[in-house]
Amino acid sequence: MRAIVWQPDGKLEEVADWPAPAPADDEVLVRVRAAGICSTDLHMVSGRLDFAKPPWVLGHEIAGTVERVGTRVSGWQAGDRVVVDPVVGCGRCRSCQSGRKYLCPAGGELGTTIGSGGYGAYVAAKPGNLYRLPEALTFEEGAMMEPLNCTLGAIDRARNVAGARVAVFGAGPAGQLFAQLARVYGAASVTLFDKREEPLALGLRLGADEAVDIRQGSPSRYGAASVFDVAVEASGSVEAVRSCLELVAPGGTIVLYGLNGAEAPSIPSDRIVAKDLGVVTCISAPLLWDRGIRLAESGRINVGAIVTDRVPFGAGAAFLNELAGGKRSVIKAILTEKEDGER
Structure with a gap:
């Protein structure tokens, strides 16, 4: 798959043949339509935060469409519009069972500490990490649901x-x-x-x-x-x-x-x-995703107005390098897929 990869030399580079995630039978493959650029990503690139090592596909603010469902998955089908909760837990430990999977010792966050993130064409996620994106919200607004949740x-x-x-x-x-x-x-x-x-x-x-x-x-x-x-x-x-x-x-x-x-x-x-x-x-609020999506859908919280820069994935590497190098300043930027589906 195509992905914007954080390289060992500290630069971000578009790679055409990066390995795509291989979802398990109980997982869903999501095609990324929009991915938010978070300051956490930039701080990782600059070395201020030490969550993962390059080469790495960053991006934990993700919205997209279901591409394929595993044989043990029900309730989702190809084409469904979704928001991805990037926080992964084991589902069995005390933290997970108390609604705090972000503290799971075996868990992590897609694009930050485990797994391939939203700067790639696809991500794999458990069905429990997916939320339906209302038709009233764009994919860019969907990518804003993660910062809204936190x-x-x-x-x-x-x-x-x-x-x-x-x-x-x-x-x-x-x-x-x-x-x-x-x-x-x-x-x-x-x-x-x-x-x-x-x-x-x-x-x-x-x-x-x-x-x-x-x-x-x-x-x-x-x-x-x-x-x-x-x-x-x-x-x-x-x-x-x-x-x-x-x-x-x-x-x-x-x-x-x-x-x-x-x-x-x-x-x-x-x-x-x-x-x-x-x-x-707060670093995550697993029980509040639905509430946040309703607040955005109702217009009580305007997430779209916060997005000042919408950047096609094909131009994303250069844009990210400028941000990381301090050559550009934005309020909020979102990597987006073009209407024709090209990245």
């Missing part, structure tokens, strides 16, 4: 979002989703922090009450008094973690979402204890 899982764990003053640090794809989800969960106000004009403007269009350009001054200019009930770190920035701790009110909640790859601790635990803060995280 951010939904995080906000769902935060306490007392209803009526809360919410701060979101980072106006990238995750931050845009968090800002919208905070509104869905009943936040009284949402303030978005970033240092880029375009994402901040997008956040305002999508419902944030205030957008703060941190280039114009430190977030601490809000004053020494803590002003937010919930503070979300969605940028992977150590400085943003500190800002969350500074600006969250006593008894409030901090949502830690972004990864930064730094080995040095970035959380002063004394401040968390002294302010009696709740701290929540």
Whole structure:
């Protein structure tokens, strides 16, 4: 199959004859129609995150169509439009049986730690990892269901979002989703922090009450008094973690979402204890996929507006190399299959 392969020299290259996944009798072969480019992928390429070694086919944000079903699979047929949950578990351990397969010691994530990911023409998945993509949503929007699932899982764990003053640090794809989800969960106000004009403007269009350009001054200019009930770190920035701790009110909640790859601790635990803060995280929410898809289908969460760049797979390698090399900046990019089916 054709695939965009992360090579040992650190570059991404399109390969025409990369081995296609061979699904087992109890698996489904999915033809990838859209794959999201996640900052995790770029951080792996740059060496900031050490999840897998090249040569490797990245991509864990996947939507497509069923190409073939195994002999022991029922309920799916060729042509079905699907979203792929990339998290794989054994199904037998305590984590899997408690609904937390992302903690399975024998598991992993397609495109990140195990298996061939969405930068290839096909992926193999268990039927339980597939969700029907409504006709109202495009494949590009379907690929956004994975980041929506993770951010939904995080906000769902935060306490007392209803009526809360919410701060979101980072106006990238995750931050845009968090800002919208905070509104869905009943936040009284949402303030978005970033240092880029375009994402901040997008956040305002999508419902944030205030957008703060941190280039114009430190977030601490809000004053020494803590002003937010919930503070979300969605940028992977150590400085943003500190800002969350500074600006969250006593008894409030901090949502830690972004990864930064730094080995040095970035959380002063004394401040968390002294302010009696709740701290929540989320890397996957296996039980919330249907809820996220319904929120997108209903229009309560606008995932399509977050996608600023739609890149044909054939141009994907060059585009990814530019992103990884810092030569291009986007809010959210999706690799897409052309209408004629060519990649």
